[in-house]
Amino acid sequence: MELDKMDENDWKYHGEGNKSLVVSHLQHCKVLRLLKFPSEDSTAEQAFRHIPNIVDYSKYVMKPLLGEKYVHSGEVVKLPLDFVRQLSLKVQQERPELRCDKVMDTFSGCGLCLPNLTQLPLHHLRDHSPPICVEIKPKCGFLPFSRHITKECKRKVCRFCMHQHYKLANGKWKRLSRYCPLDLFSGSKQRMYVALKNLLEEPQNNLKIFKGGELIFSCKDDAKQQPELNDLIQHLRPYFPHSNSLYNGHQPGKAVLNEFIQVICSALLSGGDSNRSGEPRKVHLSESRPHCEASPFPRDLLRNGEDFTSNHGLPKDSVLAKILQVQMLDNLDIEGIYPLYKRVEQYLEEFPRERNRLQIDGPYNESFMDTVKNCPTEDDGSVEYAVGKVHQYRVAMTAKDCSVMITFAPCEEDEEHQLNLEKPRFTYSVSILDLDPKPYEGIPHQYKLDTKIVNYYLRSTQAPP
Ligand code: ATP
Ligand code: ZN
Numbered sequence: 001m002e003l004d005k006m007d008e009n010d011w012k013y014h015g016e017g018n019k020s021l022v023v024s025h026l027q028h029c030k031v032l033r034l035l036k037f038p039s040e041d042s043t044a045e046q047a048f049r050h051i052p053n054i055v056d057y058s059k060y061v062m063k064p065l066l067g068e069k070y071v072h073s074g075e076v077v078k079l080p081l082d083f084v085r086q087l088s089l090k091v092q093q094e095r096p097e098l099r100c101d102k103v104m105d106t107f108s109g110c111g112l113c114l115p116n117l118t119q120l121p122l123h124h125l126r127d128h129s130p131p132i133c134v135e136i137k138p139k140c141g142f143l144p145f146s147r148h149i150t151k152e153c154k155r156k157v158c159r160f161c162m163h164q165h166y167k168l169a170n171g172k173w174k175r176l177s178r179y180c181p182l183d184l185f186s187g188s189k190q191r192m193y194v195a196l197k198n199l200l201e202e203p204q205n206n207l208k209i210f211k212g213g214e215l216i217f218s219c220k221d222d223a224k225q226q227p228e229l230n231d232l233i234q235h236l237r238p239y240f241p242h243s244n245s246l247y248n249g250h251q252p253g254k255a256v257l258n259e260f261i262q263v264i265c266s267a268l269l270s271g272g273d274s275n276r277s278g279e280p281r282k283v284h285l286s287e288s289r290p291h292c293e294a295s296p297f298p299r300d301l302l303r304n305g306e307d308f309t310s311n312h313g314l315p316k317d318s319v320l321a322k323i324l325q326v327q328m329l330d331n332l333d334i335e336g337i338y339p340l341y342k343r344v345e346q347y348l349e350e351f352p353r354e355r356n357r358l359q360i361d362g363p364y365n366e367s368f369m370d371t372v373k374n375c376p377t378e379d380d381g382s383v384e385y386a387v388g389k390v391h392q393y394r395v396a397m398t399a400k401d402c403s404v405m406i407t408f409a410p411c412e413e414d415e416e417h418q419l420n421l422e423k424p425r426f427t428y429s430v431s432i433l434d435l436d437p438k439p440y441e442g443i444p445h446q447y448k449l450d451t452k453i454v455n456y457y458l459r460s461t462q463a464p465p
């Protein structure tokens with residue numbers, strides 16, 4: 001990419017989240033990720049520091065924890081301001097209304113260049129059908145087990161399921177999602193199937209599907225409208241020709257979706273490469289309760305043994321096992337972290353210069369990573385312990401908010417990286433994205449939010465008779 005010859009006409013709107021806006025290149029398999037700010041406080045300085053911090057955090061912290069093969073840290077690019085301003089104008093009309101409370105950063109000229117993960121490298125060079133990409137934001141996959149927890153329901157109902165009630169009450173969404181992260185992270189094919197089915201029925205911001213790099217399925221801008229599963233089936237049909245003959249033409253759409261979900265499941269359970277031999281080692285996370293009481297997955301199916309003995313636990317190198325392992329660095333829960341945050345705050349009030357040495361706001365380098373890895377397990381009352389746990393908590397928060405991208409396309413018999421399915425066979429790649437550091441200053445907010453969500457859940461589900 002020649003930075004002095006940047007032309008906004010080579011790029012188009014790709015998507016956005018709460019923190020950043022992404023444009024994709026029309027020819028090359030790459031994207032530019034630009035920060036967004038609340039329109040009242042856009043300063044160049046924020047992005048100047050923030051973009052390099054994001055790359056360092058991904059490179060030195062998240063990548064070693066999640067595994068080389070899943071993480072693409074990207075590189076910082078300095079863009080001509082003129083290009084960024086033109087780009088911002090160009091994409092404005094494509095942006096969903098619900099995201100327009102923030103504006104794209106047109107001040108810093110700083111951006112992040114990443115591979116376009118909705119495409120398959122080299123794939124477009126051949127005369128293949130375009131790749132399908134499934135983006136899942138899985139959220140927290142375990143029940144907290146910390147002794148600091150004060151509300152018993154947090155040990156039985158997962159955060160996502162509780163949060164749904166709060167979001168519905170606040171008008172964020174119009175319908176409850178029946179997705180439960182604990183089902184997706186269970187490693188049981190049955191439960192994962194149900195989780196993915198529920199994501200398809202109510203994607204909210206947890207599921208997006210792309211075809212040839214174009215968004216074809218996601219939540220509707222108008223929250224009242226339901227996404228079109230039938231349109232999705234039409235898109236998917238050519239990828240599953242086999243399933244068209246299944247069921248004798250009776251509910252063929254169902255067969256297509258069924259096979260589609262199987263492919264996603266296999267990719268999520270794979271170790272990232274298809275050549276491993278034998279049964280992969282499973283990780284059993286015994287401290288956590290594996291089932292959420294709010295999940296719609298039938299309880300009797302959990303109990304009948306099959307689920308726990310044959311399929312429970314995630315293969316050790318699978319993307320979900322990696323993410324879960326990092327999420328579980330949050331082993332004190334926000335209720336245990338908040339007092340430690342206050343300890344750090346008190347210390348910093350007395351010794352403000354220590355903020356740098358303790359790397360509260362970075363830099364996110366090997367030394368930060370050492371603090372995360374070597375934090376003592378017992379509280380010795382020190383500020384070092386408190387900082388170590390706060391760092392760990394923030395890393396876990398990143399893993400609770402990341403997305404998984406599964407990109408696949410039909411492949412020839414001789415191609416590598418095939419999903420081990422009888423028919424059809426797919427080339428695929430699995431990546432993790434959105435690995436930004438979560439701010440230290442956000443901890444008091446997290447503490448308050450946790451209390452609000454739990455209290456609201458208790459009030460709304462245990463109303464007096
Ligand atoms: P969130 O609100 O979830 O924190 P965010 O503002 O941090 O989101 P991202 O999730 O990184 O932003 O990016 C927004 C969207 O852009 C993603 O959901 C994804 O669809 C798309 N995207 C981001 N990075 C890539 C990439 N490397 N390749 C393809 N698409 C991408
Ligand atoms: Zn749940």
Ligand code: MG
Binds near residue numbers: 017402403434
């Ligand atoms: Mg995101």
Ligand code: MG
Binds near residue numbers: 017434435
């Ligand atoms: Mg993000």
